[in-house]
Amino acid sequence: MSSLNIGKRIVQSEAFKTAIGFVVAMMLKFIRYTCRFEVHRLDIAQRFWTNDEPFIGATWHGQNFILPTFWHNWREMRVLASRHGDGEIVTKIMHFLGVGVIRGSGVPKGEERRHKYKGKGGAGALRAMVRALGENISIGLTADLPPGPARRAGDGIIMLARLSGCPIIPVAATTRARIQLNNWDKFTINLPFSKGAVVLGEPIYVPRDADPDALETARLEVENALNAVAEEADRIVGRLPQRATSAGEQTG
Template identity: 30%
Template sequence: MGIIQWIVAVFMAIPIWFVYFTSVKKITNIEVFQKYRRKPAIFIMWHGRTMMLSPMICLGGMRAYVVASRHKDGRMMAKLQRLFGLRAIYGSSHKGGVSVLRKGVKVLARGDHALCISPDGPGGPSLRIKDGALYFAQMSGAPIIPVSYSVSRAWIQERWDRYLVALPFTKLNINIGNPVFVPRKASAEDIEKYRADLEKFMVAQMRELDAECGIESPEQDLTASEFKRQKREVAAAKKAAKRKKK
């Protein structure tokens, strides 16, 4: 199974590189990336907007770890990210994530490594920041840096996160937000304010990029389980409609 996953990962990585190199790029606030690419930092990006950031991280020489789910899909994506130079910490940064928090803080303590986290993963709600990234920042002193991108040519997958698959020869707009520091002594109320402010910024950041590229932004609050339920209901309705016609 492991060998098959590696083979699949290679076949997934090749088109990603092709799309990246054939795209016309516009990167806003690149100086933030350059400043923190070899420093402890926590880069956060929406679960549906990760594809085109991996090549940038790789070519930028960033030393980074991703927080990945132990689910088979998470392990598959971790293998793909490994081909772009990113290693994996397995587990959840939100539910029962004490060991993940400990490992992540240890990575950041090296002084030249970053963490990459999708704060609405692995199963939503979409475009809602869970508190894991905030705790990493609070415990380590490393800043949170919100990143997003959009493209003018894409296939938007029918998933809870509306995963954006960029197509060759696209316009690629990447926006890197300013660093956000969470004080070590921040209270629970402080953490919630940082979380809400980051979430508001990241949603606006993505929607502005989508408007520039002319694509529709995904909706908030959709979970993987809710999306599956909706699909089952649609399928059941179609079957019922066919029976009535008969």
């Protein structure tokens, strides 16, 4: 057996994924507790906790690196993780952070994309999330879908809110010191010993009898609200909002 095949077997092994999950989880905890976080409008979530009601915590892709360390403290939460290899590692990370996981992927609009994403477990994940919300378990997930465009809310989160009757609460978390990757979602790796911010937005409800126009209105409301809390979090830590300045470029 070649060294390449041996290396591939090691990387794909359960033990390796567990080790990576543990290391990343410990790193996230270290970043969380060495940064000075300001949490704005936590009372929005607290209103639901007081009434023992679940909600859907929404964020953007690329901005959800440090957020699970806060989910752990926000009553019972489950996050959506894909079924592919990266999702396995995410599941391990969440395990070590004390956060539950629902496996599956959102399905983008368009027949070509639907075919590409067939079998990713989107429908099953949607049913599992609706069931969890019905059991008073809140859900955390990203509103935009790979491969982009980034910061465009998909239909899945709107459907989840409509079917469950639970509100969407926009959430952003960031730090001043960070590394931003040059991929589709500008994935941000938060760094320790920095100023941080977590910002919540007002709940957004989607009526169960919403027609297509009302669903699109709700989708745009979620999109705008997520951009607003993300920009507010950037301002709190002393960074310029990450708005596009030209094709393929962003500030911040």
